[in-house]
Amino acid sequence: MSESDWDPYGGDAHLTPVFGRLRLRTLVMLRWLAVGGQTLTILIVHFVVGFELPIGFCLGLIAMSALVNTWLTLAVPPQKFARDWEAFAQLGFDILQMCALLTLTGGLQNPFIVMLAAPIIIAVAALPAHWSGGVAAVAISGTGAMWLWSLPLPWYGGDTLDLPGMYVFGLWAAIFIAVAFTAVYSWRVSQEGKRMATALAATQSVLSREQRLSALGALSAAAAHELGTPLATIQLTAKEMLREIEADSPLAEDADLLVTQARRCRDILKRLGEVQEASDERHDRIEFLAALEEASVPLRGLGPVVTVELSETGDGDAPVLRRIPELLYGIGNFIENSVDFAASRVVVEGRWDRSNIYVRVVDDGSGFTSDILSKIGEPYVTTRSGTPGQGGLGLGVFIAKTMIEKSGGVVRFDNAPGPGGAIVAIRWPRKRVEVPPALG
Numbered sequence: 001m002s003e004s005d006w007d008p009y010g011g012d013a014h015l016t017p018v019f020g021r022l023r024l025r026t027l028v029m030l031r032w033l034a035v036g037g038q039t040l041t042i043l044i045v046h047f048v049v050g051f052e053l054p055i056g057f058c059l060g061l062i063a064m065s066a067l068v069n070t071w072l073t074l075a076v077p078p079q080k081f082a083r084d085w086e087a088f089a090q091l092g093f094d095i096l097q098m099c100a101l102l103t104l105t106g107g108l109q110n111p112f113i114v115m116l117a118a119p120i121i122i123a124v125a126a127l128p129a130h131w132s133g134g135v136a137a138v139a140i141s142g143t144g145a146m147w148l149w150s151l152p153l154p155w156y157g158g159d160t161l162d163l164p165g166m167y168v169f170g171l172w173a174a175i176f177i178a179v180a181f182t183a184v185y186s187w188r189v190s191q192e193g194k195r196m197a198t199a200l201a202a203t204q205s206v207l208s209r210e211q212r213l214s215a216l217g218a219l220s221a222a223a224a225h226e227l228g229t230p231l232a233t234i235q236l237t238a239k240e241m242l243r244e245i246e247a248d249s250p251l252a253e254d255a256d257l258l259v260t261q262a263r264r265c266r267d268i269l270k271r272l273g274e275v276q277e278a279s280d281e282r283h284d285r286i287e288f289l290a291a292l293e294e295a296s297v298p299l300r301g302l303g304p305v306v307t308v309e310l311s312e313t314g315d316g317d318a319p320v321l322r323r324i325p326e327l328l329y330g331i332g333n334f335i336e337n338s339v340d341f342a343a344s345r346v347v348v349e350g351r352w353d354r355s356n357i358y359v360r361v362v363d364d365g366s367g368f369t370s371d372i373l374s375k376i377g378e379p380y381v382t383t384r385s386g387t388p389g390q391g392g393l394g395l396g397v398f399i400a401k402t403m404i405e406k407s408g409g410v411v412r413f414d415n416a417p418g419p420g421g422a423i424v425a426i427r428w429p430r431k432r433v434e435v436p437p438a439l440g
Contacts, residue, residue: 103151124186289350331404345364356428358427359426360424364421
């Protein structure tokens, strides 16, 4: 599939291939349920309740759905994803079949008219807007046709139930509103689910990258250990060759070069191992101030001045943290976001007490608007006052917040009092991020 088949930044095909989201098996199964329910209802109303229905025509319409379903089951693999237009055609057929059945059994006065909402809910949840809108338009057109003409609703004793025209119009309006409300509600829920799934996938991708980077040190030590033995064998063999070769032989120089280069490789691997052993403690743990500095360094020199301040709280020495990729990435992302919006300065404040560790990132920008403040941290929220659209897709803050929470932290967003900028406050329980005292 080419990249043009995907829309990764929104719209109707949000991170979804053009082959659609509905399996044929799902549509076939739902249609069989509809066929069974319609058949049972018609038979009970006609033979048990005693209402006179055009039973032949009704069963014929139901048989038509059964034939379509049988053909789909035999001709198309059930695991196949229906294309959007194919799903639209099938759902449109279901609505037309249901409208025809309702037209024969009372039209808008038939209480089963509410079942028209089912295909629309499916369409809105699984199809792009123009296709789901088409399904809704078919349903509205069908109900409009029933309002103009339908067989009367059968009643006891062979009579018919005739409701006033204004009441029928009210029924049609109520159905129209119910269908529209259901469609909008289903669309909103579906969009939120898709956006959240996409954002979480992006978070997992970033976290996986950070974990791979943090594992490079251990990988270099393992490579140094594994390569040491074969290099020692090569060096020993080269020395034996050098002893056997006469000094004036043209191969003596090559053998000597081989010994020298093998020794050099062993020295390099030895240094790598020594550096890894010496840096294990630095790699696996990091002082609180060093962690804030490490997260801030890449953002310095990009405009606003970034300063790190550590508050002396009197609750013992500054904590030593475990080097957690989620923690460092999350703090760095919040600092980067503040640098993007600050006027001249960003302050990263750290403090601690006996139970928790706190970090605040404060900038002197315009802060969060009230509507954004209530939604900040959700995926694709990317606007601050005065700078609409700045910051890309709005996934950065969501990813950072998710990673901080994954490491045990809690994030709160606020505005500084007065004309101050934005504040991002983070709190971790010490037991979640601190190196145990016995290892510190």
